[in-house]
Amino acid sequence: MKTVDKYLISIVGPTAIGKTALSIKLANHFNSEIISADSRQFFSEMQIGTAAPTPDELSAAKHHFIHHKSITEDYNVGAFEKDAIKTLNQLFKTQDIVIMVGGSGLYVGAVTKGLDDFPEVDKSIRQELNIKLEKEGIQSLQKQLKELDKVSYESIAIDNPHRVIRALEICIGSGKPYSSFLNKEKNKRPFKTISVGLTAERELIYNRINKRVDIMMQQGLLEEVKSLLPFKNLNALNTVGYKELFNYLDGEWELDFAVSEIKKNTRRFAKRQLTWFKKNEETLWFDYTTPLETIVEKLEQKIIEP
Template sequence: MSHYLIVIIGTTAIGKTKLSIALAKHFKAPILSCDSRQFFKELTIGTAVPTAEELHQAKHYFIQNKSIFEPYNVGQFEREAINLLDKIYKTSNFAIMVGGSGLYVDAVLNGLDYFPKVNSEIRANLNKQLIEKGLKSLQVQLKTLDLESYQNIEIENPHRIIRALEICLATGKTYSSFKFQSKISRNFTPILIGLTAPRTTIYERINQRVDEMMSNGLLEEVKQLYPYKNLNALQTVGYKELFAYFDHQYTLAIAVDEIKKNTRRFAKRQETWFRKNESINWFDYDKTEAIIPFIEQKLTIK
């Protein structure tokens, strides 16, 4: 029998965790998290990691298994995920992967694109620009040089923007032109399931989730991490806005509003990224009962 990787895709706060557990139980399969923010053990509330009860219901991998103090990138994740899948498929025909980070999903499914080496001076100049002129100047520059990357990457993350810009400046080509050049053959068949909802619903769920995070102690979590605020892993939504609050740049109310706004923007970029993949089978977020029969039918066809 073939090996299958059931991939659950969708924007933040749309209900991927609940669905993944239902599928894991039905297919007796482990779950691989493909949310790059949930890798870090120091980040709990702000990344909406599965609860202890949810983790107990199915075997999970790549949940809080790294530290923010350890450099970790998509290349390392790809290698670790593929090695893990090889082990899983020795005893099981199924694995579940839950994806909120499009780049990480693509790395597992298709392999990574390889980019030319960049002169360290270019990166140093971009980091200097970040310090002297701020993130906004880098965002404007990327929008001018590579609109596609600007629309798809996490533009609130300076590391991601600098990476795209340095490729543009070093090669004279867009960062996006180097992506998806070739696909690597994998020893599994992917079945891609996407959850969709009206944008107003997604935004309402995001706003509610942020309020719940604040009630559950996000402010205290961020306060504990404040000494390490410049680490790359912490340049992310839900943390950088509250760092700004502790730096007296925002009131708390404004910081919370900024988290909601930036999370909504992130969800929109997730949507844009995933909509480009014609292999995804889309289902309404509140009609997931049709998904298991759909997968079963795909298996019989194969």
């Protein structure tokens, strides 16, 4: 199929829904390569707990941005945007279609739309917020954000202290809500994006998540987390599946409780993912059991008749 325009097919949806499997099928169908926009899968030390593609899956299609960084490196969404766009520009020289897959809404949006432009704020604000986090806990920061910017409080990953502090420092430093800087006019992209969403009944999604966590534990997640214990304060490891087991290893929780918390927090994360991705009204949503042929047919219609 010959196309004039360049297309990025972005596969989104909640965790454990089957995005990786679909991305490989589509990459093979379109003779293309895959960009990962999953911020947890960037780090080479985090293999099991991030549900990264298996060696077989990685060999089934060419992947970019899987385990290409160390948890000790400072790698953020701004750096990823630059790297991803550079890689896409290279790929589009020889390919008309590239596949992107990932459940990190902020990182997906950075590639498809560009990042929001935030004002510079005094670094001391972040230092003070970090001190408050240590002394009073994240609930105190969450309460402060709810008072200053209810829109952000209801839309960001509220259990992630890094995200809460980022929103608060903009609110405090600029005197304006963090959310007021979002969704402004962004950089135009030299490609068109078609967003494909996978979904299922919520109960089914939650059951898949619970099973995935059990499988991760069987695969050795606890041993992986043990090996990372000296680095537990790094931002990359402040993530579901790792922080709960750190609590177990620190003697704060029983193992069964830690595993149940991983399942609960992953279910919450999936709920936020769905809320985030449902905002894009142009996304083509499919049940996770939809045959590949049906999805390809819809995509080719969009490409031929955009």
